[in-house]
Amino acid sequence: MAEPVVSLRALSRRFHGPESPPVLDRIELDIAAGEFVALLGRSGSGKTTLLRTLAGLDLVTEGKAILPSRSAVVFQEPRLLPWKPVWQNVALGLRGSAARTRERALNALGEVELTHRAEAWPLTLSGGEAQRAGLARALVREPELLLLDEPFASLDALTRLRMQSLVSELWAAHRPAVLLVTHDVEEALLLASRVLVLANGRFIDDVAVPLPRPRRRSAPGFDALRLRLLAALGVDEDGHDAAAKAA
Amino acid sequence: MSGQAIAVPVAPPRVSRPRSTWKLSGARRLLVPILLVALWQGAADAGFVSTRLLAPPNAIAVAAWELIVSGELPYHLLVSLQRVAIGLAIALSAGVSLGLIAGLSKLGEDAVDATLQMLRALPFLALVPLFILWLGIGEATKIALVALGATFPIYLTLFGGIRGVDPKLIEAGRIFGLDRWGLIRHVVLPGALPQALVGLRYALGTAWLSLVVGEQINATAGIGFLVMDAREFLRIDIILVGLLVYALLGLGADQLVRMLERRALAWRPSLIQEG
Ligand SMILES: Nc1ncnc2c1ncn2[C@@H]1O[C@H](COP(=O)(O)OP(=O)(O)OP(=O)(O)O)[C@@H](O)[C@H]1O
Ligand SMILES: [Mg+2]
Secondary structure (H helix, E strand, O other): OOOOOEEEEEEEEOOOOOOOOOOEEEEEEEEOOOOEEEEEEOOOOOHHHHHHHHOOOOOOOEEEEEOOOOEEEEOOOOOOOOOOOHHHHHHOOOOOOHHHHHHHHHHHHHHOOOHHHOOOOHHHOOHHHHHHHHHHHHHOOOOOEEEEEOOOOOOOHHHHHHHHHHHHHHHHHHOOEEEEEOOOHHHHHHHOOEEEEEEOOEEEEEEEOOOOOOOOOOOOOHHHHHHHHHHHHOEOOOOOEHHHHHO | OOHHHOOOOOOOOOOOOOHHHHHHHHHHHHHHHHHHHHHHHHHHHOOOOOOOOOOOHHHHHHHHHHHHHOOHHHHHHHHHHHHHHHHHHHHHHHHHHHHHHHHHOHHHHHHHHHHHHHHHHOOHHHHHHHHHHHHOOOHHHHHHHHHHHHHHHHHHHHHHHHHOOOHHHHHHHHHOOOOHHHHHHHHHHHHHHHHHHHHHHHHHHHHHHHHHHHOOOOOOOOHHHHHHHHHHOOOHHHHHHHHHHHHHHHHHHHHHHHHHHHHHOOOOOOOOOOO
16 A cells, blocks of 8 residues: 555653643554545544644654645634735745736635635635635645644534535545544544544544445445444433443 | 615625715714804804904914915924924834834843833823933924834834734644745734734824924924914914814824725724714
């Protein structure tokens, strides 16, 4: 098999000195080129911490990490610069002639169906449009690794569905390796080829999702995987805390 | 013209407010001041107000006209404007440089900020006697006063604005490949601009204030001189013309900054709805 895009070996992360309990505890992770990985975990389990490490935002102090040279992030909140029109946000930091970067930005905006808002100010975008702009800004860099930190969490259910299929199409077209952080088990199963569950700083589950695409909730095997992941998260089907109920 | 003429445009992204609404609200705002002036004139005509202590509007208008025609007012105005312009130019360079130094590096903050905060605690007008001793009673003192007064608001708001830029945006800029200079240019400075423009407005305010004080010190020209000179001859009307000019200058400066804000901050969705 080809070299993995991401390779973490015994990676740990602590926030309060070397003696403090680790948020990430000797993590081992390989992500292959073009692989779509979803990362599930409870709030505070360290998902964002892991994503930041993969983005190269936090220095690695314990363990080893091999990271791709080109990665791009879409955050939970759009983080567009309000004083630049949408297309300039997409073109931010691109090298090359002004005409060329503008063309690339407009192309990327076309891919997320946002061409008509290219000249708009970011603060006038709807939540879904802003996230699409964020997606375009990530795509335009042709990343080897695309990091998505709950990018749909603040969207309404309908917009969210459309965003999910958009991400799925873009992934199929460009084939970057993707790490999608999410709270939503169904979202993970609709998009990812592999689902990781993070708890207490370690992966407690690593599930391949062999379902055919395009994915349907009604597909055979979907529900079994869903229940398995919910159990791994320690939540029963009605959303009750399984551990609390057992006690 | 009916209200229909002011149709709501299909919001073009770059235009903040439709023009016609502007004029209308401008006229509305002038209504009360005009009414007050009319009352004042009426009271003077009816003999309720001593015209010796308070010249009526028509006398002020006549005095203003005579001063303009004789070339006195334009001359003194020019002198005053020049003092403010030079003072502000100095304040802008000093305030912006210090704000950048303190805002952009921790070292700069340690070096600059504490000192400036201490200086700021001193009411700068209290420095007049020192300035007179150091700089004499000529132009230098007047300009120094304007410059000093206007430096602090510019420095403070720029420094605060730079430090207040959302760290998440800075991080985003960093991820998307901006180097340090790119971050400053594309993220930090534009983010600090709204605050800095508020500071500029304050700075203009203090500049006028310093000018008024400065021009009372043995001036031989300028609006302040005009006023002090008129006092000697009990020309209330001319004194009032001087005050009027100060007020108009202040208003004009404010409008200028507002205009600047509308252009530079067009990206902000205007929060204040016309109504
Ligand atoms: N910069 C930091 N300094 C100190 N502690 C931190 C820092 N960042 C994260 N933590 C802690 O690390 C733990 C994991 O945080 P992280 O943001 O990775 O969680 P998460 O899984 O992304 O949660 P959520 O789903 O709510 O976003 C939390 O307990 C958090 O308080
Ligand atoms: Mg998180």
